Structures are given as structure tokens and as C-alpha cells.
Amino acid sequence: MDNIYRPQKKIDYSSYLYILPAFIFYILFVLFPLGDTFITSFTEWNGISEKKWVGLEQYSKNLSNKKIISSIKHSFVLIIFYSFLPIIIGLLIAGIMIRVKIHGMATYRAILFLPQILSMIVVGISWRWIYAPKGPLNSGLDFIGLEEVSRAWLGSFDYALPSVGFIGTWVMFGFTMILFIAGVQKIPTELYDAAKVDGAGAIAEFFNVTLPSLKGEIIVALIFTVTLALRNFDLIYITTGGGPGTSTMIPSMFIYKKAFQMNQVGSASSLGIMLTLLIFTLVSLILFIFREKK
């Protein structure tokens, strides 16, 4: 009996059995397709024929394709809308909540979080209606006398990208808000009391106490939202399809079009790998910038 209390030197391999089912799924549906995509990215393949090995040709073709380069630029614009704006708005709301106690906050919080739980398809279709030439947004603008501002938002070469981006802001700020509110609640109240004693106003309190304490949450929010901005597909597909022209084209739309419309699975795979590397690099960069300094 006493061996129960003895510290075990051997690893209990039976515990790995518990993760085995999930691990098999992971191999089958994540690692295997990823490896397959990687191999396919060095080939020319129409989806059903024999794969033809072409080395790095697909990659060099992608890099010299102006439309692909401009689609990556669009993704960076979307990062502002999907990531930076929601984080700023989320921080602002969290900051206000510390100072002002609002009655029925739980309800407001639920309402503000709602966009986050809606399917992107539902969001896309709803906003397409809102942005329509005769939709509620333009009707509202006309009503308050801003006829000159109203336009076909998603059909405009200048406004389509920011219009789609704004939908992303609307979807993501609920997520950052909840994340930051949760973070704020674990900040010891002593810190705020100390700040008050030192004579800090609301703004000084926000920058000296709230913001530094939320560093962990901000990193999580950044990684999550930047990743989403870069790999986003459904919202663009539903609202503009990359148009008008190529003004809202993003890499993931190219991947879809190449793989399913143009029979260029090899090229689509190489673009997929490039997008993965780009996301990986950006996430590493975020972690590097915000690393703990000793």
C-alpha cells in the first residue's frame, strides 16, 4: 500500500491514452492537411490530375503578382479595423467602467457582446442590407440632411474597404471589451486607492494603473484579432466578394478562387502557406514587442 505515496519516477503512459482520441483528430484534420498543403505548394495541380513538381515556382509567381501584393496591403488596412480599433474601444469602455458605475451593466455588456456570438454569415448579410444604396444607413443620412454623404458603400472603390473593416470593428469590440473588463476586475483595488492618494485623475489612473495591468489581455486580444484580420474570409465573401474591382480583395479570397474556380490548387496552397507564415511572423512580432523585460 505504501508505494502509493512514493513519488513516481516513471511517466504514466496510460494518461496519454486520454488525449489519444483528440490527438488522432488533430493529426488527421490539422497536421496531415497542413503537411499535404505544404507539399502541394511545390507542385502544379488542377485538383484531380497527377501533381507536377515545380519547386518554388508558385511562390515566386505569387510574389510577382501585383494583385496578390495589393490584397496583402488590404489585409493590413483591415488589421486597423479588426484589431486596433476594437482594442482601443474595448479599453475605453473598460476604463470608463472603473470610474462610473452604471445600473444594469450586465445587460449592456450582453448587448455589446452580441455581435461576437453571431455567425459571420448573418453579420455579413445584415450589414450588406444596412449598407445598401437604399438601406437604413443611407436613409438615415438622407433624413438628417446628409444626402451628399450617402452612397453605395460596398460598391464604392474608395469606401468599400473601410466599410467592410467597420463591420469587423463592430464584431470584434465586444470580445475585447469582455476580455478587458474581466482583466480590470482582477486589478487590486489598492492600486486605484494609491493612485487616488497620489492625486491621479481619471486619465492618469487609466494610463498608470489600468493599462499596464491589462498587458496580458492586450496581447491575447492582439493575437486573436490580428490573426482574424489576416485569415478573414467569410465577411468579405458575403459582403463584396473582393469587389468592386479588386478593392476589397484579400489573400484568403485568392486562395478560394484559385483552388475552386481556377483549378490552380498548387498555387492556392503556396499562397496558403505564405499567409500562414505571415500570420506566424506577426504573432511572433507581437510576442517579441510585449515580452517581459527582465
Next chain:
Amino acid sequence: MKKIFLLISTILLVSFGSKGETLRILAESGDEATIAAAASQFEAANPGVIIETNFLGWDDFMATIKLKMADNNPPDLAHGNQGFTVDGTLIQSGLVIPLDKYADQYGWKKLFARGALAEFLWSDDGNTWGSGNLYGISPVAEDVIVYYNKEKLKSLGLSVPSKFSEFEKALRVSKDAGELPIALGGADGWPIIHVWGLVEGAFVDPNQTRRWIFDAKNVKFDTPNRIKAATKLADMAKAGYFGSDSLGIGYDDANAMFIDGEGVFNLTGTWMTADFNSGMGDNVGAFAMPRWNGGVAGGGSFALPWHISSKSSNPDLAAKFLAHLMSNEFVDDLMRVGRVAAQAPTIAPTSNLQVEVIAASNALVGANAKTFYTDWATPGMYDTVTQELQKVIGGAASAQDFIDAMAAESLN
């Protein structure tokens, strides 16, 4: 446990027991009513045959059809799509069989004028299009024509144009009277292909356009006449004939607008006939687009081609079903479900609109003036042409930019 065993054995029995006489069909959902009608007639006429049908919407269908045909257990009969992207790939990979044997047996080639079936002809290696063996057939014609609001045209003091310049004048008069000249759902991109097809047809010889589509790499795109057509389209956009919001309006919304009385003209395909007819009654008419010097031209083709899988265990049965679709007896059924049959119908048209649509369609066939669809030309053409046309309509690119981008894509 017993119940489960019973259930499983029943399913197995049903699925394997009837295998020999089952015909599996995969179709694009636009043909759902057609296939439902044909399947029940065919089952009644051929006791013991069971027809299993599956339908997929356009995007899903086009994204998966090649994989489904490459499957080990593909449908016996399925739609493809004209061009190298789908049909060419299916033939190159040996996934579908030539239908010449059946065409001779059932007399399909005699139904149409010489050369009319060129869009279904391929070399056996799938690399040459427009000549060779018959890969695919369809009983349905789809033409891009001009629908118009009769009341509006009359109140503007206009009549059906017989030359393109008269059509332009009608647009100008409509615009000056504060009407939207053309209802266009440009947000979806592809509806502009139909507009371009009509303007191109007005200036470019249809034979030249078809030759380019079959062999884009080797046939010049940037001819003087085509540059003239592109300039005309850009001018039409600049003049505001498509309204200021057309790139923010989807195809369905544009058609709903037209039905609700917004827009004098609507340049679209005959597949909309049934919808316009039920929405507008006798207030809608149709004509084939007149060319600059008279005569007609326009986009259009047969509907999606039917293919028989090379792995089908019973290709003769599949061909027999196709023969039913292509038969003279089925023409009237096609009309009843609102499709325009490629063969002349035997029953009287059911509406005034149908009379005019059939007249327009016959005029196009008679003049051998159908120019297919621009996006058939290369696998990447759909993207290029929709994007570049949106730019032209939105004033973000000139006619020359459009011509240059298209000529470059032609070489891919």
C-alpha cells in the same frame, strides 16, 4: 438491438438491392423543376428504374463538381460547365465519355443547325475546344437579351430599337426624363458580363468573339471593333445610364427593382423570363440587342451541358434519360417550368412575354449571333472580366485599361 439490426439490413437491402437500375443524377439547382418533371415521366415509362437526384446551388456546384466526378462512386449523369475550367478538366482527366454514339442513335445532331453544338465539341485530350467529339448536350437555350418596361418606353415616346444607336438614344431620353435607363446588379460582378456581351455583340463580329473564346491564347482580343465596344460601355457608364449605385446592388435586388418599376431596360438572360412575367405581367417586353448596322447579337449559349460519367455502370440508361430530356415530347414540359427550349415548342406560348422572348431567341439563333459568355475563355477570365468591368462601370478604369487587362488574361 434487434431493431437496429433490422434497420441496417433494410437500408443495405434498399441501397444494394436496386443498384442495377438506379440512375444517379447531380444537377445545378436551376434545373430542379426540369429534372423533377423528367424523372417522374422516365420512371413511369421505364418500370424498375429508380432515379436519384441531387441538386447544388451554383457556387457549391461549381466548386465541387470536378471532385465529385473524380470520386470512385460518381453520379451517372451530371452537369458540367462550358470552358476549360470544368468541361476541359473533366475531359482531360477522362472522367466523362463522348456522346457521339448516342447523338447518332437518338438524332441529337439533326436537331440543330450546323455548328450550333460547337460549345460541346472537344478533342479527346481536352486541350482543343470548339471542334472534335461531342462532350455534353443540353435541351435548354439561354440567351442574353434586353427586357424592357413597356409602359415606361411608351410614355417616353420610344419604340423598340432596331439599331444600337437607337438603343443609345432611348437610354439618353430615359436619363433626361429622370428614369434609371438600365437596372444593373453590378455588385455581383457577373451580371456586367451580360451587359458587356450585348455591347460587344453590337460592334464585334460574333464569329470573331466565338473564335476568341474557343482559343483565347491565339486569337487577338484587342481588335479595333472591340476597343470601340469597350469605349461605348465606358461612355454609357459615364453618362450615368446604369445609375450611380449599380456596384452596390446585387443581381437579385436589381431584378426586384426592375419588377417594381425602376429601370426602363434590364439586360439579362432568358432564365429570368418566368420571374419577370409573374412580377410584371403584360408590362414587360423583350427584344434581342440590335447591332450598330441592324441585325442582332448577344451573349448566350445552351444551358449547362449534361455529361455521362466514364465510371457509370450503366451509361446506356443515362443516355436514354438524356434522350428523354432532348426529345420533342419534353419541349413543352420545359416551357411549362419556365425554360426556353433549344428546339421549337409545339404548344402555344403561355404569355406575351414568352412570345417576345422566343422571337428574340429565334432571331439570335437564325443570325448565328450568340457569343457565349466572356468568362468561358480562360480559367482566370471570370475573375479578370468581372473585376475589370466593375472598374469600367465605376469609372475606376478606362476602356483601354479594360482591353489591356483582358488581352493579358487571354494569354494565361
